[in-house]
Amino acid sequence: MERVNDMNTLSNIIYIFGFDSTMLKTHFDNMKAQYSSYLSFLVLDKSGKSVFSTPNVFYDPALFHSVDESGNSWLGVCVKDVFMFTIRQAQIPVLMICAPILNGSEERYGRLCALVDFRLVGAMLRKSNIEVTGEVYLVDKKGMFLSASRFGAKALTDHISMTAIAARKQGLYETTDYRGERVLQAYHKVDAFPWYVMADQDMAEILNRINALEREAVVYGVLTAMIVFVLAFCISTIIVNILKAKYRYEKELEFQVIQKEKLASLGLLTSGLAHELNTPLANALLYTQIAKEELDESETETEIIQERLSTVVDEVRQGSKIIRNLLDFSRHTQSDAQTTDVNKTLTKLMGIAGPHCTSKKIKVKKELEKGMPDIKADASTLQAILTNLVSNAIEAMPDGGMLRLKTRYVPVLKIIKTEIADSGTGIHKDELIKIFNPFFTTKKQGEGTGLGLFVSHQMARKLGGDIKVISSTRENSINSGTVFTLELPTE
Ligand SMILES: Nc1ncnc2c1ncn2[C@@H]1O[C@H](COP(=O)(O)OP(=O)(O)OP(=O)(O)O)[C@@H](O)[C@H]1O
Ligand SMILES: [Mg+2]
Secondary structure: OHHHHHHHHHHHHHHHHOOOHHHHHHHHHHHHHHOOOEEEEEEEEOOOOEEEEOOOOOOOHHHHHHHHHOOOOEOOEEEEEEEEEEEOOEEEEEEEEEEEEEOOOOOEEEEEEEEEEOHHHHHHHHHOOOOOOOEEEEEEOOOEEOOOOOOOOOOOOOEOOOOOOOOOOEEEEEEEOOOOOEEEEEEEEOOOOOEEEEEEEEHHHHHHHHHHHHHHHHHHHHHHHHHHHHHHHHHHHHHHHHHHHHHHHHHHHHHHHHHHHHHHHHHHHHHHHHHHHHHHHHHHHHHHHHHHHHHHHOOOOHHHHHHHHHHHHHHHHHHHHHHHHHHHHHHOOOOOOOOEOHHHHHHHHHHHHHHHHHHOOEEEEEEEOOOOOOEOOOHHHHHHHHHHHHHHHHHOOOOOEEEEEEEEEEOOOOEEEEEEEEOOOOOOHHHHOOOOOOOOOOOOOOOOOOOHHHHHHHHHHHOOOEEEEEEEOOOOOOOOEEEEEEEEEOO
């Protein structure tokens, strides 16, 4: 298109300045300097006579007439199809462009013709060749190569089949090329010329690319999966560490709370102990003194003295019971290695308490879960806790009732829950908050120490577990009763 414009401009200049040889030569030289592919120029007058030609030029009137007569007058300029031309014994593809020199009333005043070396177009197209088998070339509408191709097709000698070219301006299809190779071929029609730019690439290379892409996709997929896995691993490790730290912190806090509770209960215990032991001891002392005085007087009947002495025995027994309970508590030191089967311990205990229940018209119902893990505690501690809870339940049902024993493992918390439920009197709301206090008892003087639940609760806490209680009395429910739940860890 640029060359066509050059020619139009020049023909206008010629019309304005006339056929001045010096001026024409200067212009042709300038044009050639700007675009070295101009091989030669020729100016003809109205009658077809040559009025100017560049050196080493040819003049074949038939050739120029054929261009003129072919009727191709794109943009007012005639372009003859690319043809072979011999310059210095070499055959090269050339393009002839002829422009009419028109006067002001659009009449032909003369003719300007130029020969352009077409190899430059081929070289330009070859620059667009891509990868190993991609090639770009120019063909005319019959499929004749106008530029030499990358793989040896010669301009104006070889040709390709144009059957796949549709009426559309551009297209893409698979075909067999001039070498007999399967290729993917794209075409694009050149504006204002009956030429097509063709671009081919071997199917084998395209398939190789696709396979390589597939392999790359697999590698990227695996890499992505690995990255995701590593990230997930790191994140989960971080989360686990955070949870562990939180767990340690909570345990520490719990430990501190227990320590505080221990100190508080120790205070309660010592003050209670002084009071609880003082009463039976003072009573025992009093009755011993009375009995002694009565013996001295030797008037008192033996029966009365015996009664006094049996009171002394009862009081001393109560004191020793208190001391035994406390000894029990202090003796139970936990060793980490010991584990105990809760079901076995409970069954053994009921073997002893069973006949007692029968005599008291208490029915015993056991629901023991099978295959539970052992708890982390020594058998004697567990036995002491269960004994306290079971004996409290039996004592709460003086007129008979139902004692229900249930065990179950909670895998999420890794604990075993043991329920000791009775249908007894129940615990009043006001008393419920005090039952774990040392020496709290509702039993008659001399019957209970009020240490059973205190000791059991302390022992359960020491093992990392707990004792919970739910109770209802006849005041607020038709069926009264109490459920103690002992929770102990298995790990
Ligand atoms: N299953 C229960 N039903 C109703 N009340 C209960 C039950 N268990 C405990 N209690 C109440 O809690 C109080 C405290 O119980 P704890 O075992 O500590 O002492 P105690 O049983 O009174 O004395 P000891 O255990 O020395 O015989 C009891 O006196 C009773 O009032
Ligand atoms: Mg008790």
